Amino acid sequence: MQGYDKYAFEPFAVTVDLAVLTIRAGRLQVLLVERGQEPYAGRWALPGGFVLPDESAETAARRELAEETGLADVSGLHLEQLRTYSEPDRDPRMRVVSVAYTALLPDAPEPRGGGDAASARWLPYDGPGPLAFDHDRILADAHHRVGAKLEYSCLATAFCPPEFTLGELQRVYETVWGTELDRPNFRRKVLATSGFVEAVPGAARLTGGRGKPAALYRAGPATALHPPLLRPSREGRPS
Amino acid sequence: MQGYDKYAFEPFAVTVDLAVLTIRAGRLQVLLVERGQEPYAGRWALPGGFVLPDESAETAARRELAEETGLADVSGLHLEQLRTYSEPDRDPRMRVVSVAYTALLPDAPEPRGGGDAASARWLPYDGPGPLAFDHDRILADAHHRVGAKLEYSCLATAFCPPEFTLGELQRVYETVWGTELDRPNFRRKVLATSGFVEAVPGAARLTGGRGKPAALYRAGPATALHPPLLRPSREGRPS
DNA sequence: CTCTTTATAGTCCTACTGACTATTAAGGAG
DNA sequence: CTCCTTAATAGTCAGTAGGACTATAAAGAG
Numbered sequence: 298m299q300g301y302d303k304y305a306f307e308p309f310a311v312t313v314d315l316a317v318l319t320i321r322a323g324r325l326q327v328l329l330v331e332r333g334q335e336p337y338a339g340r341w342a343l344p345g346g347f348v349l350p351d352e353s354a355e356t357a358a359r360r361e362l363a364e365e366t367g368l369a370d371v372s373g374l375h376l377e378q379l380r381t382y383s384e385p386d387r388d389p390r391m392r393v394v395s396v397a398y399t400a401l402l403p404d405a406p407e408p409r410g411g412g413d414a415a416s417a418r419w420l421p422y423d424g425p426g427p428l429a430f431d432h433d434r435i436l437a438d439a440h441h442r443v444g445a446k447l448e449y450s451c452l453a454t455a456f457c458p459p460e461f462t463l464g465e466l467q468r469v470y471e472t473v474w475g476t477e478l479d480r481p482n483f484r485r486k487v488l489a490t491s492g493f494v495e496a497v498p499g500a501a502r503l504t505g506g507r508g509k510p511a512a513l514y515r516a517g518p519a520t521a522l523h524p525p526l527l528r529p530s531r532e533g534r535p536s
Numbered sequence: 537m538q539g540y541d542k543y544a545f546e547p548f549a550v551t552v553d554l555a556v557l558t559i560r561a562g563r564l565q566v567l568l569v570e571r572g573q574e575p576y577a578g579r580w581a582l583p584g585g586f587v588l589p590d591e592s593a594e595t596a597a598r599r600e601l602a603e604e605t606g607l608a609d610v611s612g613l614h615l616e617q618l619r620t621y622s623e624p625d626r627d628p629r630m631r632v633v634s635v636a637y638t639a640l641l642p643d644a645p646e647p648r649g650g651g652d653a654a655s656a657r658w659l660p661y662d663g664p665g666p667l668a669f670d671h672d673r674i675l676a677d678a679h680h681r682v683g684a685k686l687e688y689s690c691l692a693t694a695f696c697p698p699e700f701t702l703g704e705l706q707r708v709y710e711t712v713w714g715t716e717l718d719r720p721n722f723r724r725k726v727l728a729t730s731g732f733v734e735a736v737p738g739a740a741r742l743t744g745g746r747g748k749p750a751a752l753y754r755a756g757p758a759t760a761l762h763p764p765l766l767r768p769s770r771e772g773r774p775s
Numbered sequence: 776c777t778c779t780t781t782a783t784a785g786t787c788c789t790a791c792t793g794a795c796t797a798t799t800a801a802g803g804a805g
Numbered sequence: 806c807t808c809c810t811t812a813a814t815a816g817t818c819a820g821t822a823g824g825a826c827t828a829t830a831a832a833g834a835g
Contacts, residue, residue, distance in 0.1 A: 306586040308547030311622070311633050347545040350631070354622040381620040381635045383550070383593040392589070394550050394633070396620050449688070464781075482824065484783075489822085508781025509831040524766060524822075525688075703813075721793065723814075728791090747812025748800040763791075777835090784829070791822080798815070805808085 312395045313358040314345035314432065315365065316379065316439035318422070319405035320456050320472050325422040327436060328365060328408065336389050337429030343436065344417055345395065354378070358398040365417045366408045375401040375455035379439055387431050399439040401455040444473050449525040451493050454516035460497055462511035463487060474528050486526055492519025551634045552597040553584035553671065554604065555618065555678035557661070558644035559695050564661040564711050566675060567604060567647065575628050576668030582675065583656055584634065593617070597637040604656045605647045614640040614694035618678055626670050638678040640694040683712050688764040690732050693755035699736055701750035702726060713767050725765055731758025 317328035329341040344365040348357040355378070363371040379397040387393065408417045422440065427433055446452045447470055454461070456469045467483045487493055494514040556567035568580040583604040587596040594617070602610040618636040626632065647656045661679065666672055685691045686709055693700070695708045706722045709715075726732055733753040 306549050307589040309550045309587070309633075310545050311548045311550070348548070348622065348633075350546040351624055353624060354620060354633070378619050380617050381593060383587065383635065385590055385592060394548075394587075394593070394635075396622065396633075462782085479824070479826090480781085481783075481785085481826085486823075506781070507779080507833060509783075511782055525764065527763060527823095529824085701813085718793070718795090719812085720795090720814075720816085725792080745812075746802060746810080748814075750813055766792095768793085779832105779834075781832080782830075784827100786827075787825085789822105789824085791820105793820085794818090796815100796817075799813075801810105801812085803808100803810080805806105 307392065310391060310393045311348045311354070312345055312393055313348060313354055313361060314343045314382075314395045314397045314435055315358060315361055315400055316343055316397060316436050317362065317366070317400040317402060318439065318443060318456075319402040319419065320469060321405050321419055323468065323472065325440075325472050326405070326419040327422050328417050329420050329425065329428070330365070330417045332429050340427070340429040341420065341425045342429035343397075343432045348396075354396040355398075358396070358400075362398075362400055366402070368406075375452065379435070379442060382431055382435060384431065395435075397435045397439070399442060401443070401452070403456055403458045440473075444528075447473055448527055449522050451516065451519050451522060454494070457516075460513045460515055462513060463494070464511055466494070466514075470526075470528075476529055478529070490519065490522055490526075492517040493522065546631065549630060549632045550587045550593070551584055551632055552587060552593050552600060553582045553621075553634045553636045553674055554597060554600055554639055555582055555636065555675050556601065556605070556639040556641060557678065557682060557695075558641040558658065559708060559711050560644045560658055562707065562711065564679075565644070565658040566661050567656050568659050568664065568667070569604070569656045571668050579666070579668040580659065580664045581668035582636075582671045587635075593635040594637075597635070597639075601637075601639055605641070607645075614691065618674070618681060621670055621674060623670065634674075636674045636678070638681060640682070640691070642695055642697045679712075683767075686712055687766055688761050690755065690758050690761060693733070696755075699752045699754055701752060702733075703750055705733070705753075709765075709767075715768055717768070729758065729761055729765075731756040732761065 330344050332342050346361050377399050379399045381396045383394045453469045495517045497513040569583050571581050585600050616638050618638045620635045622633045692708045734756045736752040
C-alpha cells in the first residue's frame with residue numbers, strides 16, 4: 298500500500314444502507330422500501346443508495362435518511378455507523394460494498410415518499426419475512442447494537458421526543474429489549490445517573506394520560522451510563 | 537437502489553487497514569510499516585492493502601495480517617472489524633474507502649518481513665509521532681474500542697498466550713487502560729465470573745518468577761462479562 | 776363516588792466491589 | 806542459612822447498587 302500504481306485493484310461500488318428504527322404503537326418499527334425490480338422484486342429492503350463522488354459515507358447516509366423519511370431537518374437525529382458488509386456475493390449484479398448505518402427516530406411520522414425511492418414505510422421489526430440481500434443480517438446487527446448500547450449509554454433518549462416522561466423512556470428499554478422492567482427501580486436508576494435526564498422546569502403532563510400526570514424530562518448532557526443499566530437475567534451479550 | 541443501471545456511481549478503491557495491538561515489555565505496542573514513497577514518505581502507517589476482487593474485507597484483513605506479521609497460523613488470532621473510513625480527502629491520490637480492523641496478538645514475535653510490504657515493526661502505542669493518512673484516528677478508535685470491550689467482554693485473554701497467570705491477565709487491563717488495579721479484587725472478580733478463565737489441571741509456574749509461583753489458567757468458554765469489570769473512577773466512556 | 780390506571784415514594788435485603796490486612800512461597804543478598 | 810524482597814493468594818469489612826416489594830397520590834372512566 299505504498300504506491301498504488303504498482304498494484305492492481307478492482308473498483309467497487311460503495312453504498313450505504315440504513316437501519317432506521319423507531320417506536321410506534323409500542324412496537325419497534327423499521328423503515329423499509331419495497332423493491333420493484335429484480336433481484337428480490339417485491340421484497341422489503343433497507344433504504345440506501347450509492348455514495349456520491351464527493352461524499353463521505355456519513356454524509357451519504359444522512360442525505361438518504363432525509364430523502365427516505367421526508368423530514369425537513371434531519372440534523373438532530375441519531376445516526377451512527379454500524380459496520381461494513383463486503384461479501385463478494387452479497388449483490389448478484391455486481392460487487393457492492395455497503396457501509397451500514399443505524400438511525401434512531403423519536404416520534405416517527407409516516408414517511409412521505411419525497412425521495413427517489415419508492416415510498417418508504419414503517420413496518421414492525423419482527424414483521425415482514427425475509428428482506429432483500431443481506432438486509433436481515435444488517436437489521437439484526439443494528440438491533441443487537443442498539444440493545445447493547447442502551448445498557449451503557451444514554452442512547453434511549455434518541456427514541457424520545459425533546460420532552461418525555463420516565464414512563465416513555467422505560468418503554469424504550471422494554472420495547473428494544475423485549476423485557477419488562479420494574480418501574481420504581483427504573484426511575485431510581487435513571488434519576489441517580491447524573492446528566493442522563495433533567496427535569497423540565499415547571500411542567501407536568503395530563504392531556505392524554507389515563508393515570509396520574511407524569512413529570513417531563515429532557516435529555517441531559519451525559520452520554521455514558523456509569524454504572525450501566527444492565528438488562529435483567531439472561532446471560533450472554535456476545536461480540 | 538432498485539436498479540443500479542439507472543444511477544450513476546463512482547467506483548471506489550476499497551482497502552483494509554489493520555490496527556494490530558499487542559503487549560510487549562509491559563507496554564501497548566502497535567504493528568506499523570514505514571512508508572517509502574509519497575505521500576507521507578518516511579512516516580509510519582498501519583499495515584493494510586487492497587481488497588481483492590474475490591475477497592471480503594474480513595478475508596483481506598486476515599490475509600494482510602498473515603503477510604505483515606509473518607505468522608504461519610493466523611487463524612486463532614482475534615480479528616474484529618472496527619469501522620469504515622470514507623472521507624473523500626483521506627488519501628490525496630485517489631478516492632479510497634478503507635475498512636479498518638483491530639487484531640490482538642498474545643506473545644508478539646518481531647515480525648519477519650515476509651510479505652509484500654516493507655518490514656513491519658512493533659512500536660509503542662504512544663511512540664511514533666503522527667502517522668500517515670488518518671491512521672492516528674483509526675489507531676485511537678481501535679484503542680478506545682479495545683479499552684471499552686475489556687470492560688464487558690472476555691477479550692483480554694486474546695492478549696495472552698494459551699496458558700497465562702492472573703497476574704498477566706491483570707497486566708493486560710492495566711496496560712490498555714493505563715491504570716492500576718487492586719490485585720486481590722481483580723482475582724476475585726475474574727474467578728467469580730464463570731467461564732472467563734479455567735484452571736490448568738495440575739500446574740504452577742516458577743521459572744522466571746521472582747515471587748511465589750502463580751497458577752496457570754486458560755481462556756474459558758464465556759465471551760461476555762456479567763456483570764462487567766468497570767475501569768476505576770473517571771467518568772465518561774463516549775460513543 | 777368508586778374503580779382503574781399510572782406516577783411517585785420508600786423499604787428491605789442481597790450481591791458486588793473498593794479498600795484493606797495477612798499469609799504463603801519463591802529468589803537474591805549477605 | 807537467614808533475612809529481605811517480590812509476587813501470589815486468602816480473607817475481612819463497610820459502603821452501595823440493585824432486585825423485589827409495598828404504599829401513596831392523582832388523574833380519567835364508569
